[in-house]
Amino acid sequence: MDTKYMGIDVHSSTCSFCVLDSQGIELDHRTIVTNGRLMIQYLQSFGENVMVAFEECDLSSWLFDILRNHVRSLIVCNPVANAQYKRAKTDKLDARNLAHLLRGNFLHPVFHDGSGREKLRMLVSGYDDTVQESTRLQNRIEAIRRRSRSPEVTTHAAFVLKQFTERLRQLERMKDEYQRELETQVKRFKETKYLISLPGIAYIQAARIIAHVIDPNRFKNKYKFFAYCGLVRHRRQSGGRDYGTTRIFGNRSLKCVFKMAAHSALRGSGSMRQYYDALRQKGLNDNAARNAVARKLAAVALSLWRKKQLFNEHMILNGLPVKG
Structure with missing residues (x-):
């Protein structure tokens, strides 16, 4: 059965739809009132083999919940990553652009699970x-x-x-x-007790982590999680020349959580303070050492959630050099 590719430009009052076939030929374009029942009826008119994409917005969670059981696949994509493909700006062109990007597999999905x-x-x-x-x-x-x-x-x-x-x-x-x-x-949520056992993490910070991470297993490794939290810098190089480093797009809320948790943890004399002191002895400046502590907290938080464990000071101390 021929696959249909549907792009949706979502707004609070109306939504613009553009449907392409597997050859990239436009089959239909329509603007529908933002009503769940009407949108599902329109989707079902193209059969079950339909792939749908729309950009992350205020309505994305609601739309994801009502459409995900009526299509073959559903992608909620990152509008920042799509900006480079946009030229003229209309609802019809935006929907068509999404349909073409979906057909070419160029979209960067944003995680949703409806939980x-x-x-x-x-x-x-x-x-x-x-x-x-x-x-x-x-x-x-x-x-x-x-x-x-x-x-x-x-x-x-x-x-x-x-x-x-x-x-x-x-x-x-x-x-x-x-x-x-x-x-x-x-x-x-069961994972709350594991997260609040971390230094610098209380109920409000745990709520932020749970709300934005949702599922810890969606990150391949801790480095992917660091990038998602905006806790890493990326080197810029071109033509053999080094143009320094820059921060990529990340989750500002999680970045704030782990930065402030590091600041709070360093006030005491626990394992995080000892980890910070060890980094300073290696030659890292204060700012770099604090950033490393924030990344360590993020890595441990992800690990505790995955393994369903409470924080133990030895998780940090065992990795430190033994003082002679």
Whole structure:
């Protein structure tokens, strides 16, 4: 049976579909209201041998859940990786471009499995947005207080400062509610007890790890996980010349989790501090040693989750050189 390749440009109100056959000939193009029942009916009109692709967006988890049982394969792809193929920008062209990339096997998939861990991501995202807005508002309040020292802006600044202060109190209450809900929800997952046994990892950090990783076995090795977390730098070379290093696209939330966990773990005198001291003795500067500690925490977190083990200080100490 001839395989059909379908690209979908997803929006909150409508979705644009483009369908190609195995020869790359366009069979149909249509715009449909973003309604699960109507979209499934359209998919089923092309039979069972249909491959579908759409880009990661706010609706991707919902769309993945309703479509995955009605197609041969479903790819949620990374829009950043697709940017190099885009020229003109319309919904029809975007859908057609996705269909051609799917047919040529050029798409970079984003992991989805529809599990409860993936649904936890929405709660984590809401908490992170609240924290960011609270931080931004605190910075604006501080800036207004500095400006209000000038007599000509004092009256207006007092009014704005009052509004911002009330909003900040609301955000702080929201943040507390998010934290309580996150702690309640994350305790339902068995891997939480393994993750919180790590130095610098509490319930909120464990929730972030679970929500973004979802399945630890999807990473071939720890180095793939480092890249996903944005904890590595890649060397840039061309024509035999070295142009330094650069960081590739990574998960900022996980990068923040392991960086802050490393910062917290180094305050004590445990195994992570000893690991840091050993790196410094080898000649690494402070920044490089802290980055190495963050990567070590990420590697151990992945290992604990896979093996269902609690953290033990000897996991780190056994790899350190013995002092004579």
